[in-house]
Amino acid sequence: MPNYKQFLLPDLGEGLTEGEILKWLVAPGDAVTLNQPIVEVETAKAAVEVPSPYAGVVTAVHHSEGETVDVGAPIITFDTDPGDTAGGPAAAAGGTPAAAGITSPAAGITPPAATSAPAEVIPAALVANPPVDAAVEPGLIGGPAPGGRTSVLVGYGPKSSTAVRRPRKPSPEPPEPTQRQPMRIAGTAVGQSARVAAGAVAVLAKPPVRKLARDLGIDLTTLSATGRNGTISREDVERAAALLATAGLATAAAPRLQSAPTAPDGPVGVADPPSSRAGGVVASAFDPATREQRLPIKGVRKATAAAMVASAFTAPHVTEWVQADVTGTLKAVRTLRRLPDFAEVKVSPLLLVAKAVLVAVRRHPMINASWDEAAQEIVVKDYVNLGIAAATPRGLVVPNIKDAGRLTLPDLATLLAELTATAKSGRTQPADMRGGTITITNVGVFGVDTGTPILNPGESAILAFGAIRKLPWVYKGKVRPRMVTNLGVSFDHRLVDGQLGSQFLADVARILVDPMRTLVAWT
Amino acid sequence: MSVASSLGGQAGGGEVAGGLMGRAAPETSSVATSTTAGPELVQLLTPEGERVSHPDYALDLTAEDYRSLYRDLVLVRRVDVEATALQRQGELGIWAALLGQEAAQVGSGRALLPGDYAFPTYREHGVAYCKGVDPLKLLGLFRGVSHAGWDPHDHNFGLYSIVIGSQTLHATGYAMGIQKDGTEDAVIAYFGDGATSQGDVNEAFVFATVFNAPVVFFCQNNQWAISEPLERQTRIPLYQRARGFGFPGVRVDGNDVLAVLAVTRAALRNAREGNGPTFIEAFTYRMGAHTTSDDPTRYRLASDLETWKLKDPLERMKAYLVRSGMADAAFFAGVEVDADALAAHVRKGCIEMPDPDPLSIFDGVYAEPTALLAEERARFAAYLSSFADGPQADADSAAATAGGR
């Protein structure tokens, strides 16, 4: 039973890609033994004799002398089990018929001498698709290999490659970019700083998004992330910027919400429809004819506006400013961060501003009061519910820290962080916003120096904390670059006179100039 | 079997005339002398198969010994020829044939005791055979399924060194270790004529002589470093280089298995007895190409080859065995049968060598593995199993089919 085996031109030396057939040493019909030289091939490096890998009878040679053949192309086919088809009277007695296409001896006729080459009679299919021997395992020479390749030879040669991709298994979701956990090397976590692990609000955003946020003056910590993999997307930033623009918050004016006493379940706690969340500004929604967009006044916006009007035109507002060298505050922040008590909490300049306000209030209690027109009384409070104005996806809210004056600094830091996180995720509750006694508005995060903040209704003072900038400053008699900020306080002139307001502001500034000494001396 | 006892002690420093060399070395040598055998060639069996004697090297072997040596020569050549054929057929990526150098390798290999350590280059298949390494283990390297197929400690046969000459320093260091252990083992370092130009080899000579290390430097001068002839590496016969470093050198007919055996034994004994290194230059010829991808017709004459064919190591032994009556036709037929059987074993084993698992790329990088590498391996494993047409995919679909019943 004929067993045809093709022999493919191997790589005869270290990566060659083709060879020229110099001389055939056998011809179709020849019986060949194992290792018998069958052909001389010339490559780029040498002329080599190729020994036969099989014992059998040559069925066909596939290239003529002088032809150049690629490595891996079939050059000769053998029948390794010629049986009775080759030569001898035994064949004449009715030997096994040869495979289709081979000139086979008719019964009783001895086949002609071996020189005639029936090469052209080999079916094309046999040559084009070498019959892969099913008994050869994948990976061994002659066997199948993934991607439709055939393992030809050990040296491979520079393989001819194709621009075809191996098919992948369908995966449930697209490949997830792992924010790779750093490897532990000898017990230490490389690349992981303790501070990052300490409950701080870590914001995820791509570099181009961060730049955009900075350019637009958006604090990323106040945004919710809707981007892929928990990151803040470009759209999130653009939405926030639009919100600020339409709410008039690009200036120093501090919006605040109508306090709950008059409307317990007022618009404050109501979830606004999503469209108003972003201020409703959608770039594509402008009427092409008028190039205008009309947004209904309702919900948070409406309440904010009403409160603003009430406050602005009831209490006579006076605003004073002071510019302070707060290098000492930044130093204190660094110092505090290193203390064990503060290992788990976020220490920021805002924390120290809050502390300064609380200490200054203790020295000037009258600033922590309110004008009760109805009762014709000024209510001075012994407790400080310190409000912090926060920009959120739903607008500006002013939650307050209850009884902040009695908190230790670490506790104050913790509550400040919680307040900010809650506000940022839009979960501030009405109770949080009730009963504030004095407020800080941090306009510095927008890159703004100061302004004329409007009082939170029911309060008599509001402090605007501006951006901290490196500016030339006369320090110890010389002009030095120092970290400088502006503090502005608006107060209700009905109960806070100029002296009180000024002293309060001056105290706040003095504390921030030298927090360590003043806090020791004054608390 | 005894070795001629003209092993005069080597005085510390100074002249090394006498001792192994038997007589003073010639003053100078021209380039011509470096490439021709010259009068200093130790020989015990002429190319015609005539047994001769040498004043410094006696060899007393039994008939069985002579037959055994011949059998080794035949088997070693047979494996080499088979491997060359396997390469031509695409079963090996490359093969470095030792054709013509059988006597140099068998003669020296048979001189080694089991405790002696051999540091080969990449052509010492004959020495490997003598040391008991299965030839199939060598083929794995040339087939590309492994970098080395054997544990060097199994037979005291080192891993093949493809970087030229580096193994001579290793051999010297190993010999220094033997010194510290105080045993009677010795080391043999193999290298070629080309290697003597490498810095590492010359440094090895320095270290070996300075520390008096028990190492035999066995140079198979097969006259060629790929296409470069001996003149490109030296102006003096190689065995005379040793003198400049301060240790004895001897040139032996590399195609004479008896002479090689005798000289190597003497040198090893010298080492064992604490007399330090010896340089043996086995003067032979690379009958084949440098490796299977080399074409020697580009740089050497066919007539050279013809000259050396007349010095064939196997032919002279066969002639001697026949003429002396120590072997008969049955013996020679038996040797051929053994050779064919060994060749068949090598062929079958080679073709059946499985491809290694891709993940084995990561095996054995370190004695103490690292976490980073483990992570890399895991990622690669996940990557490999992500393909729809891979073996893992087949396993998955097979499992799915089975589960569906």
Next chain:
Amino acid sequence: MAPTTLAKAVNMGLRKAMESDPKVLVMGEDVGKLGGVFRVTDGLQKDFGEARVIDTPLAESGIVGTAIGLALRGYRPVCEIQFDGFVYPAYDQIVSQLAKMHYRSQGTTPLPVTIRIPFGGGIGAVEHHSESPEAYFAHTAGLKVVACSNPVDAYFMIRQAVVADDPVIFFEPKRRYWEKAELDESATPPPLHSATVVRPGDDLTVLAYGPMVRTALEAAAAAADEGRSLEVIDLRTLSPLDLVPVLESVRRTGRCVVVHEAPVFLGMGSELAARITEACFYSLEAPVLRVGGFDTPYPPSRLEEAYLPDLDRVLDAVDHAFAF
């Protein structure tokens, strides 16, 4: 203008260099009579003589060391290191001497030595014949390091390297030696130390050099079928790097994948990733990703296909870049 192989193109370039300047020498193992183990120096000794095409003793350190001496005497030696894995005996001469001479001599002693090294794998070879040691040299100040990827570059770059007054390590991708291209010797080549955009694209930048350029181009062709437009840049020069087209590209595409055969850890990809991140930070939609050999010694040749970056590995990295 017949199609020329890369090996032949280097041969032609060397010939031209030797014709142009009688001080140019070629030296190395088997370069003369044999014409080189890849036939790159074929025919040169016959035409230029043994004094100018030198078969050296078998000692890489000796080759480079004596080349330095020849350069000091006014010659322009072109050394051949037969295979990448054999350059290490010469490493001391290259790094301690060749690289530093100009600096130490305050510019009075340039060493215009070119060292040609066939590098990279993919030819199914035994140990030490498939290394990618370019980072060791690029890391060394005082050396210039280049890698051609195709016959046209091979022809012009070898000529440019020979006439350069600085020492040049000239890497040739041995697996590409027999690939062909049309070579027009009269064309005007780009400067030696310049990178080339070999395939324009919009979505992601692929950086490659030497043998991986072709792999990158094949990956880009396959990616195009998937609707992704990859820009492929052939770096060509590893030291100094030409980052101008690279940065312009990444600022446009926002994503980058670097491919090389050398192991990833501390390979050329590391330097490129750092510099691109620094210069294009605000444009990056994903970190710069690197595809390279694993951090193991080069494996036996039956495993090299798994080890070397191929089209699928490149596209896998591209997929990851788009997942950010």
